[in-house]
Amino acid sequence: MKIIKRNGSEAEFDSEKIAIAVAKANNACSERELTDADIDAIAANIMHACEKMNRAVSVEEVQDMVETEIMHKNAYQVARGYIKYRYNRSLVRRANTTDARILSLIECNNEEVMQENSNKDPVVNSVQRDYMAGEVSKDITERLLLPPEITKAHREGLIHFHDSDYFAQHMYNCCLVNLEDMLQYGTVISETYIERPHSFSTACNIATQIIAQVASNQYGGQSISLAHLAPFVDVSRQKIRRTVLEELNILNVCPDDETVSRIVEERLRREVEKGIQTIQYQVITLMTTNGQAPFLTVFMYLGEAKNERERKDLALCIEEMLKQRIQGVKNEKGVWITPAFPKLIYVLEENNIHDDSEYFYLTELAARCTAKRMVPDYISEKKMKELKGGDVYPCMGCRSFLTPDRFTDAGLGNVAHARNYSGSTHKYYGRFNQGVVTINLVDAACSSHKDENEFWKILDERLELCHRALRLRHERLLGTTSDCAPILWQHGAIARLKKGETIDKLLYNGYSTISLGYAGLAECVYYMKGVSHTSGEGADFGLRVMQALNDACAKWKAAENIDYSVYGTPLESTTYKFAKCLQRRFGIIRGVTDKGYITNSYHIRVTEEIDAFSKLTKEAEFQKLSPGGAISYVEVPNMQNNTKAVLQLMRHIYDTILYAELNTKSDYCQVCGYEGEIQIIEEDSKLIWECPNCGNRDQDKMNVARRTCGYIGTQFWNQGRTQEIKERVLHL
Numbered sequence: 001m002k003i004i005k006r007n008g009s010e011a012e013f014d015s016e017k018i019a020i021a022v023a024k025a026n027n028a029c030s031e032r033e034l035t036d037a038d039i040d041a042i043a044a045n046i047m048h049a050c051e052k053m054n055r056a057v058s059v060e061e062v063q064d065m066v067e068t069e070i071m072h073k074n075a076y077q078v079a080r081g082y083i084k085y086r087y088n089r090s091l092v093r094r095a096n097t098t099d100a101r102i103l104s105l106i107e108c109n110n111e112e113v114m115q116e117n118s119n120k121d122p123v124v125n126s127v128q129r130d131y132m133a134g135e136v137s138k139d140i141t142e143r144l145l146l147p148p149e150i151t152k153a154h155r156e157g158l159i160h161f162h163d164s165d166y167f168a169q170h171m172y173n174c175c176l177v178n179l180e181d182m183l184q185y186g187t188v189i190s191e192t193y194i195e196r197p198h199s200f201s202t203a204c205n206i207a208t209q210i211i212a213q214v215a216s217n218q219y220g221g222q223s224i225s226l227a228h229l230a231p232f233v234d235v236s237r238q239k240i241r242r243t244v245l246e247e248l249n250i251l252n253v254c255p256d257d258e259t260v261s262r263i264v265e266e267r268l269r270r271e272v273e274k275g276i277q278t279i280q281y282q283v284i285t286l287m288t289t290n291g292q293a294p295f296l297t298v299f300m301y302l303g304e305a306k307n308e309r310e311r312k313d314l315a316l317c318i319e320e321m322l323k324q325r326i327q328g329v330k331n332e333k334g335v336w337i338t339p340a341f342p343k344l345i346y347v348l349e350e351n352n353i354h355d356d357s358e359y360f361y362l363t364e365l366a367a368r369c370t371a372k373r374m375v376p377d378y379i380s381e382k383k384m385k386e387l388k389g390g391d392v393y394p395c396m397g398c399r400s401f402l403t404p405d406r407f408t409d410a411g412l413g414n415v416a417h418a419r420n421y422s423g424s425t426h427k428y429y430g431r432f433n434q435g436v437v438t439i440n441l442v443d444a445a446c447s448s449h450k451d452e453n454e455f456w457k458i459l460d461e462r463l464e465l466c467h468r469a470l471r472l473r474h475e476r477l478l479g480t481t482s483d484c485a486p487i488l489w490q491h492g493a494i495a496r497l498k499k500g501e502t503i504d505k506l507l508y509n510g511y512s513t514i515s516l517g518y519a520g521l522a523e524c525v526y527y528m529k530g531v532s533h534t535s536g537e538g539a540d541f542g543l544r545v546m547q548a549l550n551d552a553c554a555k556w557k558a559a560e561n562i563d564y565s566v567y568g569t570p571l572e573s574t575t576y577k578f579a580k581c582l583q584r585r586f587g588i589i590r591g592v593t594d595k596g597y598i599t600n601s602y603h604i605r606v607t608e609e610i611d612a613f614s615k616l617t618k619e620a621e622f623q624k625l626s627p628g629g630a631i632s633y634v635e636v637p638n639m640q641n642n643t644k645a646v647l648q649l650m651r652h653i654y655d656t657i658l659y660a661e662l663n664t665k666s667d668y669c670q671v672c673g674y675e676g677e678i679q680i681i682e683e684d685s686k687l688i689w690e691c692p693n694c695g696n697r698d699q700d701k702m703n704v705a706r707r708t709c710g711y712i713g714t715q716f717w718n719q720g721r722t723q724e725i726k727e728r729v730l731h732l
Helices: 015-027 034-050 059-072 078-095 099-105 126-144 148-156 179-185 200-215 232-248 255-284 309-327 360-373 381-387 442-445 452-477 520-531 537-558 574-586 613-624 643-656 719-726
Strands: 002-003 010-012 159-162 175-176 188-191 191-193 222-225 295-299 344-349 377-380 432-440 513-519 565-568 632-635 657-665 668-669 681-682 686-690
Touching: 002 059, 002 632, 010 295, 015 034, 015 059, 015 078, 034 059, 059 078, 059 377, 099 360, 148 159, 159 452, 175 520, 179 188, 179 200, 179 222, 188 200, 200 222, 200 232, 232 255, 232 295, 232 309, 232 668, 255 309, 255 565, 295 309, 309 344, 309 360, 344 360, 360 643, 377 381, 381 643, 432 452, 432 574, 432 668, 442 452, 442 513, 442 520, 442 574, 452 513, 452 537, 513 537, 513 574, 520 537, 520 643, 537 613, 574 719, 613 643, 643 657, 681 719, 686 719
Parallel strands: 175 222, 222 295, 295 344, 344 377, 432 513, 513 565, 632 657
Antiparallel strands: 002 010, 159 432, 175 432, 188 191, 377 657, 681 686
């Protein structure tokens, strides 16, 4: 069994150390209150309690247990001495809060950070550098930039103040890149002017440079639209046609127009293939300043095309993007595997959802791609238009959605000075999210002791705590000048502001959003009502909780003209943190705090038996009340030989829910060549990945891809998230 030390490193659990610590406290008393048998019993009880947790426990958790056990023995003088010792040690540690954690990062034995982000390899120097800077930023944030009550609530897991490792800088979360503006009207990268590209492949190359620059100046995901690249297909077509005619003229050959066009289109397809390949490979091989590939989403929506020619060219781009993703990328062994990025979103619409639709062939290709590589994810044009004021647009990264454009309708005009601005249509590209603070709904419920009146009171108090924390995020951005990130604020990705101009006007009137995250609705409802939130009294209570979050955001928005929005937090590593905090505060409550994780957002618990169609239908009601972002998923087996079932699910998504995805398994063992599902086993109270064919447990010699929070993760996960992955039931 393992224990996680304060610096994040992992060590063997040694109950003898507990006995020694209690004995020292006992011996320090004027009269010994505990016998040797009492001390041995305390150590044994704690050992047993830790083993039942089925995960590595932290030093703080063990010390809390020690205090409780001493009190149970009525050894109050010993307890006082032990508590005083802990307090004095905490004062010593507080004098320097970063050195030990940074040293453990450098030596690669910080277990928490090693598995904090499933797309970062903590052994790599650039990742370590980012994590080291992050530790300094967290320290400054907690000691100097946040008030004590916010820091305390964050540490205790009442709320989560996201991305505190970047808060010291004036950075926002995620965005929709205005790629059209930058490509059509030129941009500047590293003080070099980049003019409008003269071919599709060049446009794709410039796009990847923009993506890398944007990723290095924000900390969350970004999305681009293939529709912004599609116009350059015809640019290449005309260029290729001129070249073909010149070649034919040199050869003194005069074929008919049909033959010329066929030659042109064949060369054009190779050009599109080359351009899409550039995006695919550049994105996964780029290393941004935070030590990882850009968290990029590519949006594929035929409805964005401006004319029929452009729609057909966009379809060509989508087709190629899907074909290349089906193929995958080669790992170090030369085997085709599933890449994490870019994430793909395919919009289901009337002209591609039915068997006789013009572009149904793309939907069939998307189904094959999902069955093999887990992407694309799906947005329903029909449902999105219902819920987003008639507009269809991508999320910013994995799930964060902008609020519908209200500044255009209010006549505020081109506040970002975008060169592609049109007052006749709503604007989404070039907008961003200011940041996230998440409320732990499970803690609010447990704190109420099942008294519903008390629950609503506590919920209001916690929401106001989140509000204050969100205001701090907003105020941290106020006064930021465009010079801090020229690619964003001066050269078109977000805006084209003047040098020295502040970004303040982009923080109001709905240009950007700020997110109230939430976690653990399932456990919250189960604790309060004793039933699942999928039906009856549980569903009613869950929907009322969600409505309360929306009402709070509406009140704040009306008072401050800031677009607060309810957001279904992905909870990659935070799910583990919240679970540990809940166990410390409330102990083990069956069905509520007895896991190493809590459930993401409004999701139905991963262990609940429910079919895929019912799951999507039930979750759709909650997704409506998560307008700032959310995604539903269904867990399915290998579907490569059953794409008809995938298509049936896609049609259900189109009719039922705004945004959803299918989770499959896509693994490879580099030791024996096994292609299938790498298993999760338990040994010595720790969850371990193991090849079922050869028994390989070396994570460096296996490729595992799992959906964890909207994105696909490929660098493994902490124990809490790993337990959640292990316990997922199939929905189909």
